[in-house]
Amino acid sequence: MVHLYIASMSGFSGKSLITLGLGLLFRERGLKIGYIKPYGTIPAKQDGGIIDADAEFMRKALDLDESAEQASPFVVTFETQNNALAGQGADRFDTVKKAFDSVTGRDVVIVGGAADLFAGSLFGLGGLRLIRHLQAKTLVVEPWNGDSSIDSLIGSRELLGENFAGGVINKIPQAAHEYVYETVRPYLEKRGIPIFACLHRDILLDSITVRQLNEILGGKILCGEDKLDEFIENFSIGAMDVDSALKYFRRTVNKAVITGAHRSDIQLAALETSTRCIVLTGGMYTNDVILGKAKLAGVPFISVHEDTFATVEKIEAVLGKIRIREQKKVLKTREIIEKEFDLERLLKTLRVQN
Numbered sequence: 001m002v003h004l005y006i007a008s009m010s011g012f013s014g015k016s017l018i019t020l021g022l023g024l025l026f027r028e029r030g031l032k033i034g035y036i037k038p039y040g041t042i043p044a045k046q047d048g049g050i051i052d053a054d055a056e057f058m059r060k061a062l063d064l065d066e067s068a069e070q071a072s073p074f075v076v077t078f079e080t081q082n083n084a085l086a087g088q089g090a091d092r093f094d095t096v097k098k099a100f101d102s103v104t105g106r107d108v109v110i111v112g113g114a115a116d117l118f119a120g121s122l123f124g125l126g127g128l129r130l131i132r133h134l135q136a137k138t139l140v141v142e143p144w145n146g147d148s149s150i151d152s153l154i155g156s157r158e159l160l161g162e163n164f165a166g167g168v169i170n171k172i173p174q175a176a177h178e179y180v181y182e183t184v185r186p187y188l189e190k191r192g193i194p195i196f197a198c199l200h201r202d203i204l205l206d207s208i209t210v211r212q213l214n215e216i217l218g219g220k221i222l223c224g225e226d227k228l229d230e231f232i233e234n235f236s237i238g239a240m241d242v243d244s245a246l247k248y249f250r251r252t253v254n255k256a257v258i259t260g261a262h263r264s265d266i267q268l269a270a271l272e273t274s275t276r277c278i279v280l281t282g283g284m285y286t287n288d289v290i291l292g293k294a295k296l297a298g299v300p301f302i303s304v305h306e307d308t309f310a311t312v313e314k315i316e317a318v319l320g321k322i323r324i325r326e327q328k329k330v331l332k333t334r335e336i337i338e339k340e341f342d343l344e345r346l347l348k349t350l351r352v353q354n
Helices: 015-028 053-061 078-085 093-102 127-134 148-163 174-190 210-217 242-251 264-271 288-297 308-319 327-340 343-350
Strands: 002-007 033-036 043-046 049-052 108-112 137-143 164-172 195-200 220-223 234-237 255-260 275-281 301-303
Touching (some): 015 137, 015 343, 033 053, 053 108, 137 148, 137 343, 148 174, 210 275, 210 301, 234 242
Parallel strands (some): 002 108, 033 108, 234 255, 255 275
Antiparallel strands (some): 220 301
16 A cells, blocks of 8 residues: 655645546546545534545545545644644644554555645644655645746755655646746756646636635625626726726636726626626625626626725635635546646556556
């Protein structure tokens, strides 16, 4: 049985995408797989206990035999954090070790890493300790941040030593694709750093639904309740003159437009173009004529209390945290990994027969 640790050196790197895609393809190859997220950070109540929401999603999406408690043996909460800092029950390594020991008869157990290799160290669950205990092969997912990503992958190799399996360069903008493929990847390969995939930034995977946006903003739906599961791919701020706004709106598809409730001209311009929803800021509503047009166009209106600037700040603060939980994203994730990821090379690295 091999442990494959999915790690990163920074948060929101795309580990969930890699984990889900590999898990789905491993299963299709007939491999028996398991999944554990040893350090959960997204607490959710279930059957009177606390589980990690991401781990539970992964367990169900991959149709695994593990119980919820096995898949997420420890989840940090405000209470556990405070207790640890007070010197009470800080080390949870034995709890997590029992979960690993209970998962048997698998070809590959995928281990979901935390935000970076050091997160969870307060509880004895830092990535480095777990990797060394499990002798896990470690796949480092690095979002492209220019040449600093090269340093991160080289540093990961030096830090992990024999446990380092290779890397994935993720979220590459179109403008950097050629450079990453033709210059960066060959350079890293020559340095003994296998790169299993170079993945471009995908609009669908970066998108959120209208429903999610409303939850983030704590808004009130004024119309279009039947269109809340449509995906938003872009955001536009309607603070310009209407002629300029219309030109910009026509070039931006599947967008959410954020504008003041008093800007009826902007709202009408948005309704004439590819718009998923309109967010009215300042805690006010628009007039009934525009709401009538919105209903006919099937465009939800959301009213929020904050001003436009505060609304944009709130959206930007959570965009990187949106996770892969919709069926369209699951299917897209599988498609991307099957097409772009060198699965055969990884299986040889793991020495897994399929």
